[in-house]
């Protein structure tokens with residue numbers, strides 16, 4: 513098995529944690545018997561922007577589209593380039609052009625990571641948030657009338673297409689079916705949002721008929737966020753529209769500790785385009801260049817990428833190695849109260865794997 517990936521470290525700590533991710537990927541390749549062809553790119557970074565006046569070259573799509581996946585660090589350096597330019601000129605291009613309509617985030621309490629929720633142990637919290645990533649509330653249809661006057665009115669439409677809703681639901685039900693609990697929760701608000709959300713509910717019910725082996729329920733978003741905090745053990749796979757999924761996919765990882773360990777996937781499940789795997793965190797200018805960054809979010813993203821590429825065993829091996837390392841206080845980085853450097857932590861995961 514050969515997997516070819518485009519590697520884009522980006523800015524700030526992206527350039528420090530991506531090498532640790534690659535180190536662990538190489539160890540996984542050796543241990544599990546696959547080959548990894550990695551090509552690194554300097555674009556999609558603010559340094560590139562300062563040299564070329566754009567975040568990416570014009571032919572960026574051709575340069576990465578033949579790859580099986582994109583392994584991404586973080587982008588943004590607000591001192592030199594405004595965030596809306598760096599983000600829209602890079603990450604958002606990938607998500608749109610490559611139709612990465614699934615945003616996937618595991619929420620899992622790891623050993624050694626104090627949960628802000630009292631009394632929770634590793635094993636208690638272990639679920640996925642599946643966010644619709646292309647339509648819904650984040651449309652640019654709308655406008656402002658009578659700007660600056662007392663008659664000012666603003667409107668922004670929500671767009672839900674049958675194809676768009678059904679494909680995210682099918683992904684989420686498939687994921688639920690693949691897990692031991694086989695349970696899906698849908699985020700809704702059909703009591704208040706009376707056109708789009710009843711439609712969402714209707715499609716969930718229709719999709720559920722194809723998955724008789726999956727138990728499912730739905731919660732209104734307001735009470736669902738409360739259950740994330742009060743009863744996180746209730747969930748297995750949680751699916752939501754673009755806005756609800758956005759909120760849930762930040763709240764979930766926050767319930768399980770530091771932002772330094774949370775991974776994510778921007779996925780085109782059919783594989784027509786490459787999917788992109790990146791840590792949830794950004795470029796962290798406040799700690800960049802000091803070897804303080806926690807590489808676990810990047811390494812865990814590598815595990816998600818391997819899972820996507822069909823290397824299920826290697827993916828599970830990496831997650832287990834992360835758990836081994838996090839359980840050992842001397843191997844943790846500063847955000848987890850430890851004193852290990854970025855590369856000491858990364859090397860420890862690679863060793864635990866081999």
Ligand code: NAI
Nearest residue numbers: 586587588589590595772793794795796798799805806847
């Ligand atoms: P951030 O995630 O970079 O940092 C927030 C806080 O968390 C900081 O105090 C930082 O030191 C800490 N932190 C983040 N990752 C860490 C790690 N691996 N280990 C230890 N501590 C860690 O978010 P912020 O400060 O809002 O944004 C900084 C830049 O990153 C901006 O330019 C922003 O646009 C960009 N950004 C990029 C993202 C991406 O590439 N997907 C996502 C979020 C922000």
Ligand code: MG
Nearest residue numbers: 758759761762
């Ligand atoms: Mg968010």
